[in-house]
Amino acid sequence: DAGITQSPRHKVTETGTPVTLRCHQTENHRYMYWYRQDPGHGLRLIHYSYGVKDTDKGEVSDGYSVSRSKTEDFLLTLESATSSQTSVYFCAIRKFQGVEGYTFGSGTRLTVV
Amino acid sequence: AQKITQTQPGMFVQEKEAVTLDCTYDTSDPSYGLFWYKQPSSGEMIFLIYQGSYDQQNATEGRYSLNFQKARKSANLVISASQLGDSAMYFCAMREGEGTSYGKLTFGQGTILTVHP
Numbered sequence: 001d002a003g004i005t006q007s008p009r010h011k012v013t014e015t016g017t018p019v020t021l022r023c024h025q026t027e028n029h030r031y032m033y034w035y036r037q038d039p040g041h042g043l044r045l046i047h048y049s050y051g052v053k054d055t056d057k058g059e060v061s062d063g064y065s066v067s068r069s070k071t072e073d074f075l076l077t078l079e080s081a082t083s084s085q086t087s088v089y090f091c092a093i094r095k096f097q098g099v100e101g102y103t104f105g106s107g108t109r110l111t112v113v
Numbered sequence: 114a115q116k117i118t119q120t121q122p123g124m125f126v127q128e129k130e131a132v133t134l135d136c137t138y139d140t141s142d143p144s145y146g147l148f149w150y151k152q153p154s155s156g157e158m159i160f161l162i163y164q165g166s167y168d169q170q171n172a173t174e175g176r177y178s179l180n181f182q183k184a185r186k187s188a189n190l191v192i193s194a195s196q197l198g199d200s201a202m203y204f205c206a207m208r209e210g211e212g213t214s215y216g217k218l219t220f221g222q223g224t225i226l227t228v229h230p
Contacts, residue, residue, distance in 0.1 A: 031216050033216075033218070035218075042119075042204055043220040045219075048216075092218070094216045100146055100165075104150075104158035107157070107158075
């Protein structure tokens with residue numbers, strides 16, 4: 001494993017409830033990202049972070065918020081889950097170790113019913 | 114406008130044959146990076162290969178090579194000697210210049226590759 005874990009791996013929740021997904025890294029990387037994957041769309045950026053308390057919106061940020069109070073944790077919150085937020089969510093970290101690269105977490109499959 | 118376009122929703126190849134997966138990109142930034150990822154049915158994203166916009170030579174990693182044609186803005190992935198385990202979804206992605214991009218990746222829609230025995 002490359003030092004990035006997502007939790008939970010699977011979640012079913014009801015419409016209107018808040019949901020928080022967690023991304024945890026063990027390697028002290030500055031940049032972290034949340035993407036969602038939907039058929040026909042590839043991966044789309046929701047929010048990203050370039051340091052503790054430094055976050056910004058991505059392409060599909062409506063209905064989502066994030067927080068990064070520690071370098072190692074990047075939280076994604078669905079304030080009030082909707083069925084359109086049923087998706088697979090990936091966290092990623094950006095690495096600079098000789099060659100530029102990104103490592104992705106294993107993903108969280110979220111179903112909103 | 115789409116920044117990354119993968120025009121092949123699905124591709125089929127015979128085992129041991131080579132296959133090319135197409136990717137075109139659109140950017141006005143002179144500094145960018147191009148990536149290919151593999152996503153097997155288990156769902157994880159596996160990094161395959163990287164090409165920087167200033168790299169003079171095409172990137173290669175084992176059986177993977179990137180056919181980088183800068184003037185045409187294409188970054189096709191070539192897989193030589195296909196194996197059954199290569200059956201997966203493949204994504205092309207671009208990271209634009211450092212200025213204000215913060216390393217954000219933009220992905221194509223993906224190509225599903227099926228390798229037949």
